[in-house]
Amino acid sequence: MLKSQHNAWLHTTSTLAVALVGYICHLDRTEWSLIVFAVVAVWVAEALNTAVEYLTDVASQDFIPLPAKPRMSRLGVSL
Numbered sequence: 001m002l003k004s005q006h007n008a009w010l011h012t013t014s015t016l017a018v019a020l021v022g023y024i025c026h027l028d029r030t031e032w033s034l035i036v037f038a039v040v041a042v043w044v045a046e047a048l049n050t051a052v053e054y055l056t057d058v059a060s061q062d063f064i065p066l067p068a069k070p071r072m073s074r075l076g077v078s079l
Helices: 006-024 029-059 065-078
Strands: none
Touching (some): 006 029
8 A cells, every 4th residue: 555555655654653752752551542543543544545446446447537526535534
């Protein structure tokens, strides 16, 4: 996913930044658990978004503007 998706690089950078700030702030186990849950949720949403994009590309080989709209809404959901 990192090779093909620009947003995955943004998520990686954000994940590392959150981990660094969490380490600096000495978070307890509960706070770390919540942060890990949120980070995993974002990564799962990005993976699902990528899968749906690929399926949309396979299903419609000609450019049709209609699939682009759900693509953008899924992008907003994953961010």
